[in-house]
Amino acid sequence: MATTTTPSIVAEPPAVAEPHRMRRIAIASVIGTTVEWYDLFVFATASALVFNKVFFPSFDPLVGTLLAFGTFASAYLARIVGAALFGHFGDRLGRKSMLLFSLVLMGVATFAIGLLPNYAAIGIWAPILLLSLRVVQGLALGGEWGGAVLMAVEHAPRHQRGLYGSWVQIGVPAGTLLANLVFLLINAVLPAEDMLAWGWRIPFLASILLVLVGGYIRLNVSETPSFAKVKRASEQVKVPFAELMRKSWKTVVLGGVATMSTGSSFNLIVAFGLSYGTQNLGFTRNTMLAIVLLSCAACVALLPFFGWLSDRWGRRPVIVGGILAEALVAFPLFWLMDTKTFAGALAGYLLMMMAFAANYGPIATFLAELFGTRVRYSGLSIAYMLSGVLGSAATPFVTTWLLAATGQGSSVAWYMIGSAVLSAGALMLLVETVRRDLTDAS
Secondary structure, X not given: OOOOOOOOOOOOOOOOOOHXXXXXXXXXXXXXXXXXXXXXXXXXXXXXXXXXXXXOOOOOHHHHHHHHHHXXXXXXXXXXXXXXXXXXXXXXXXXXXXHHHHHHHHHHHHHHHOOOOOHHHHOOHHHHHHHHHHHHHHHHHHHHHHHHHHHHHOOOOHHHHHHHHHHHHOHHHHHHHHHHHHHHHHHHHOOHHHHHHHHOHHHHHHHHHHHHHHHHHHOOOOOOHHHHHHHHOOOOOOOHHHHHHHHHHHHHHHHHHHHHHHHHHHHHHHHHHHHHHHHOOOOOHHHHHHHHHHHHHHHHHHHHHHHHHHHHHOHHHXXXXXXXXXXXXXXXXXXXXOOOOHHHHHHHHHHHHXXXXXXXXXXXXXXXXXXXXXXXHHHHHXXXXXXXXXXXXXXXXXXXXXXXXXXXXXXXXXXXXHHHHHHHHHHOOOOOOOOOOOOOOO
């Protein structure tokens, strides 16, 4: 049976933003989320390539990698707290102010990671400080993503909400592309010992430049019409989280599970895939980083297409197609990687990235359309960050353990298939949202 607490379907004003304003809003959303995901995936890439040696050097290589991925996963728990915290103020005070604050918070934490002493210098305090800053990153991202989605979706005309919501999603592959490009360049010009000594710090320190650009652009974007209407009528909920849990907790849980496979599939590529390719298949770090870079570039082009498609076919058909494709591609991904050829590994990555794009492109708009304006920031953010805990956070740890236990990369495919089955089942319990009115406050 379909579960939703969304407002009834009614007529919506034709266009909530002029085309040139929508383009500016879309660009602001892309740049801001790219900065946030760059910061997050710089950490993920460093976890796979260097953190086990820099911050956990006294452990067995496998244990060190697991500890590095465990630190990576800690941010996903913090993201739920950040989603509730920023969601509260985003639903009470507005989308724009929370977006700016979360962007600065993420930038400061990432820059500080680049300044951390290593284990050899301060011992156990090095991983403790790393973990603390990772948690701050998680808090910031918990508030950033939902606000960026709403700035795009609540400004967009109804018939283009899927398209503009998918532009926000570009931040994930674009941020990953930038993170891996920086590491690729550093690997190309620095010897391995310099990379471990100080080169890994460059991507973290460089983040401050992206934050300055993103902050400047977001200062020139107006508040969304949906929230402005609620604010004019003084209809904000006093405690949005309590209201959300009282009326819509089932929708939040189902939305989180429905989105889970996006995190599993993407992190399978950018986190586990890097480690598996370099440590088990004999690929060089530069080769694996190049493969990730090329597949992320393809994803940037594909996401708007699938967002546009969801405006015409509906959200659920496109998302379900992506989830099923992820399950079907799971085994071929590893078969192709196990050929130990660049062409084979790239083909596997591109197949999985295409499936991911179909799933991920429309999901932001779909989640936003599930909730009324007064709790939309909280509902959207918590549902998505819940999916991060269920999918993204567990993936590097579980997949590394599966590989160690079985010795076969293809064993990880079953994990991807299980994640896809759960997501598809949850999605089918939620209703189609493509024609929903986002100006209704309830």
